[in-house]
Amino acid sequence: MEEIQSKSRILSIQNLIIQFKLRGQVLTAIRDISLDLYKGESLAIVxxxxxxxxxxxxxxIGLLEKNGSVAQGRILYKEDDLTKFETEKDWLKIRGKEIAMVTQDPMTSLNPLKTIGKQIEECVVLHQKLKGKEAYQRTLQLLKDVGIHDVEKRYKQYPHEFSGGMRQRIVIAIAIACNPKILICDEPTTALDVTIQAQILQLLKNLQQKYGLTTIYITHDLGVVAKVADRIAVMYAGDIIEVGQTHEVFFNGKHPYTWALLSSLPQLGAKGEELYSIKGTPPNLFKEIKGDAFAPRNPYALKIDFEERPPFFKVSETHFAKTWLLHPNAPKVELPQNLQAFFEEGRRFAHEY
Amino acid sequence: MSTKEVLLEVKNLEVAFGKGKSKFQAIDQVSFQIYKGETFGLVxxxxxxxTTIGRSIMRINEVTGGEILFHGKPINGKISKDWDREITQKIQMIFQDPMASLNERAKVDYIISEGLMNTKHYKNEEEKQKKVHDALLEVGLLPEFASRFPHEFSGGQRQRIGIARALIMEPEFIIADEPISALDVSIRAQVLNLLSNLQKQKGLTYLFIAHDLSIVRFITDRTAVIYKGKIVELAETEKLFANPIHPYTRALISAVPEPNPYKEREKVMEVYDPTQHHYDSNPPSFVEIEEGHFVLANEEELERYRTTLKIGV
Structure with missing residues (x-):
């Protein structure tokens, strides 16, 4: 806990609101979010x-669609406020060089007409200012780093000659080639097999250590999160409703939406019985949301949940949740049996380690 | 085991693509039985x-060797027209990607009733409408959705439409090919529940194809693990997870991420190395190592597996 506290902030999102204009209507996709990212950590956004x-x-990273804009708030990185960036030239100072991204689908994110070596070398030349033989050597080294063998031959091959897992390795090599400080991984393993998924996650973890990266994982899979994340931020309807260290969110989650996510894991279900599923649908973001956005689907909702938006309540130094259930005057709620058992098992582990 | 009625039997199935030098053996001597009313997993x-196995049961892929028996009668090769029609109706499939498997230009009404129209499985227009109406209700959608287009629905709703399309044929056997891989976590639970409720109500039998072992463990009764066109292990699902024998099964199970950060950090992954087998000199066979638990192994490996089984590692 102290460890993370002492680390310096690398990126700070403050009171961010992002809106999209769609056919004359305004959709509020991000509703007043504040979040800090610390140097060297790996944060998962779930x-x-x-x-x-x-x-x-x-x-x-400056890739919002044209109809989207920041309506309020700041994103501070070093001495820049990223929300003030307007031209592509501004963004090129940051994108790739400082903050790089690994996208979801390795089948569509590579250029099919260029050899993979050239695609990686492009970044090496652009961002590391290397030329000719040096750039080539550096590219081979990157290929080795992401676990590709026989690199001289592989350098000359095209994306279609690689399997899905291998392509994702190349996408990662391209991201690393820019020498970024922050690496964003947007569902890096959703399109991959389980065994390959485990390998890629391990690779990302190793690279994080080797290059001293700060990583952000975006995923809906809590299993993936458990493996790689130091901290978790849970998002619902454009808001971060709970944030904390991985074990805190897993085994001492406080927001009913976090409970619902955990309960719907098949590992928590009993065979032959119904698996827990969240009733209803997420709210319409074209309309203004009153109170807690999750309230209509929340079996534990209080009256105030429909009226006033909950603030962050502090659970520990690193763990916060936006639910009125944490208010001192809130009634105590009884958790479902399987979730309670899951929490208890987790706490037992916490004592052991 | 023997008291159970076998609904579908696959015997020494072989599927090959291409000819001559470019021939690729996709399925190699696969055999298994699916009992009536159970959910059989294929991982x-x-x-x-x-998927090739699923598709050859659907008779989309041609079988190059072996037999598939439904109610004890072959469904491929030369069969009578009536039997052919009956199979088309009794065996249905639910596809993986609900975004790609529905005709974008057709209304839901047409998508769901297309199978009915092809098999003339209704008396008049009224009955057809009623069947569509009922099928929509059964999968938890509103009957008025029938006049809408697929793009108006979310992923979970689309998958429900896909299920309604299969149900309307009144099938006995449904092949579900990764039916929830493309869905969000919370919607997965809804679709899984729907599938198991329908199974209870209608006594359906499922072949559940998936790569996500946590879901397979939750929903299936028996599971077969397939590697490069061969089944390497087959057992009751709980037995398989409690006591995986084949190294590939073990690697597969160890790769599944668990929702427990403490365990995840400590976990050592097992990696499957196919060169560890010496099958050239000592060919393997598919052996029952304990009741209902089959594994592909040669004699030398069997001995080793038997000892680990006794110790219970």
Missing amino acids: GESGSGKSVLVKSI | GESGSGK
Whole structure:
């Protein structure tokens, strides 16, 4: 805990609101989010599709769609406020060089007409200012770093000659070639097999150590999060509703949405019985949301949840949750049996380690 | 085991693509039985041939060797027209990607009833409408959705449409090919629950094809693990997870991320090395190592597996 506290902030998102204009209507995709990223950590942003997790990171790297804009707030990186960036020239100072991204689908993110060596070398030349033989050598080294063998031959091959897992390794090599400080991984393993997924996650972890990277993972898979993340931020309907260290969110989660996410894991279900599923649908972000966005689907919702938006309540130095259940006057709630058992098992582990 | 009725039997199935030099043996001597009313899981990596097996039961892929028996009667090769029609109706499939498997230009009404129209499985227009109406209700959608287009629905709703399309044929056997891989975590739970409720109500039998072992463990009764077109292990699901024998199964199970950060950090992954087998000099066979638990191994390996089984590692 002290460890993270003492680390310096590398990126700070403050009171961010992002809106999209769609056919004359305004959609608020990010609703007043504040989040700090510390140097050297790996943060996972967890949420369903439509929760705004991708929009959030796109705003960090300047890849928001044209109809989207920052309506309020700041994103501070070094001495710059990224929300003030307007031209592509501004963004080129940051994108790739300082903050790089690994995208979801390795099948579509590589150029099929160029050899993979050239695609990596492009970044080496542009960002590391190397030329000719030096650039070539550096590219080979990068290929080795991401676990590709026989690099001289592989350098000359085209993306279609690689499997999905191998292509994702190349996408990672390209991101690393820019020498970034922050690496954003947007669902890096969703399109891959389990065995390959485990390998890629291990690779990302190793690279993080080797290059001293700060990483942001975006995913909806809590299993992936457990393996790689130091901290977790849970997003729902454009808001971060809970943030804390991985074990805190897993085994001492406080927000009912976090409970719901955990409960719907098949590992927590009993065979032959219904698996827990969240009732209803996420709110319409075209409309203004009153109170806690999760309240209509929340079996533990209080009256105030429908009226006033909850602030962050402090659970520990590193763990915060936006739910009125943490208010001193809130009634105590009884958790479902399987979730309680899951929490207890986790705490037992906490004592052992 | 023997008291159970076998609904579908696959015997020495072989599927090959291409000819001559470019021939690729996708499925190699695969045999298994699926009992009536159970959920049978088929797990493997992409390229292992699990979808090919599903597709050859659907008779989309041609079988190059072996037999597939449904109710004890072959469904491929030369069969009578009536039997052919009956199979088309009784065996249905649910596809992986609900974004790609629905006709974008057709209304839901047409998508769901297309199978009915092809098999003339209704008396008049009224009955057809009623069947569509009922099928939508059964999968938890509103009947008025029938006049909408697929793009108006979310991923979970689309998958429900895909399930309704299979249900309307009143099938006995449904092949679900990765039905929830493309869905969000919370919607997965809804679709899984829907599938198991339908199974209870209608006594359906499922072949559940997936690569996510945590879901396979939750929903299936028995599971077969397939590697490069061969089944390497088959057992009751709980037995398989409690006591995986084949090194590939072990690697596969160890790769599944668990929702426990403490365990995850400590975990050592097992890596499967296919060169560890010496099958050239000592060919393997598919052996029952304990009741209902089969594994592909040669004699030398069997001995080793037997000892580990006794110790219970």
